[in-house]
Amino acid sequence: MGGQGIQTRLRALGEAAEMEVTPHCLRHTFATCLLREAKADLVTVAALLDHTSIATIAIYTYPSEADLE
Numbered sequence: 189m190g191g192q193g194i195q196t197r198l199r200a201l202g203e204a205a206e207m208e209v210t211p212h213c214l215r216h217t218f219a220t221c222l223l224r225e226a227k228a229d230l231v232t233v234a235a236l237l238d239h240t241s242i243a244t245i246a247i248y249t250y251p252s253e254a255d256l257e
Contacts, residue, residue, distance in 0.1 A: 219248045 189197070194211065202209030219237055222228040230242045230249070239245055 216248070219245060223248055224252070 191211075198209045198211065198214070215237065219233050222233050222236070223230075230245060233248070234240075234242050234245050237245060
């Protein structure tokens with residue numbers, strides 16, 4: 189399946205779930221889960237996302253509401 193097919197499938201799944209689902213959304217969720225649940229380090233997450241700079245993934249390190257409570 190190509191990129192367009194994946195986007196089409198994700199859009200259909202999102203509509204069925206009444207939410208927006210995009211490749212970027214899945215990528216963001218993947219990174220967030222690695223950091224929060226798997227306790228992965230920033231260097232590993234950056235490598236998995238193919239980022240050359242750790243600063244690029246800094247947006248995933250903001251605390252959640254649960255973290256703040």
